[in-house]
Amino acid sequence: MTVTQKFWLGLLAGVTAMTAASSPTLGQQQAPAATYSPAQTKALEDMSYAIALNAATWGSPIVTMYALRYNDAVGPKVKAAPNNLRRMENITTPSIAEEEGYVLPNDSVLYGFGFLDLPREPVILTLPDSHSLYYMVETVDMWTNAFAYPAGVANGYKGGKFAYVGPGWKG
Numbered sequence: 001m002t003v004t005q006k007f008w009l010g011l012l013a014g015v016t017a018m019t020a021a022s023s024p025t026l027g028q029q030q031a032p033a034a035t036y037s038p039a040q041t042k043a044l045e046d047m048s049y050a051i052a053l054n055a056a057t058w059g060s061p062i063v064t065m066y067a068l069r070y071n072d073a074v075g076p077k078v079k080a081a082p083n084n085l086r087r088m089e090n091i092t093t094p095s096i097a098e099e100e101g102y103v104l105p106n107d108s109v110l111y112g113f114g115f116l117d118l119p120r121e122p123v124i125l126t127l128p129d130s131h132s133l134y135y136m137v138e139t140v141d142m143w144t145n146a147f148a149y150p151a152g153v154a155n156g157y158k159g160g161k162f163a164y165v166g167p168g169w170k171g
Contacts (some may be wrong), residue, residue, distance in 0.1 A: 011108050019171070030049070066142070069115050072086065074120040080114050082114075083114070091106060092111060092138075093105055110145060118165060122171070124164075126160075127159040127161075134157070136149065136152040136153075
């Protein structure tokens with residue numbers, strides 16, 4: 001099963017669970033559809049669609065990230081164990097993009113990925129001095145919110161050491 005298939009399966013499971021949670025329980029009777037006016041029925045359909053769309057929009061980042069984590073860091077074909085980085089060996093061609101399931105073809109970018117496991121200990125990222133050549137390191141949480149850019153336009157290209165620490169870490 002590809003990462004994309006796992007994503008949609010996880011999203012479907014989440015929406016199904018939410019739908020089941022909002023359905024009448026056994027022993028409760030649902031009002032017959034005939035008691036609703038056409039306008040009420042349309043409003044219920046629209047509301048149901050909006051709730052499902054919001055659930056899918058809200059839940060898709062975390063489902064995607066867990067699928068990527070499984071695919072790349074903890075599943076049966078680990079590409080980079082937690083606290084390690086993996087660099088793709090070449091630019092991303094259409095066939096590599098399809099195989100990876102989440103990288104788009106790009107003829108000028110080398111991608112690297114990794115998942116950090118911070119509860120046990122901090123992780124130190126060492127970056128090289130690129131002598132002003134552009135590169136970027138984006139750090140995102142499991143909701144895909146970018147929260148740190150240790151290299152890039154804002155912090156420059158001189159390299160250095162950057163510590164990632166988990167919540168509550170003291171040291």
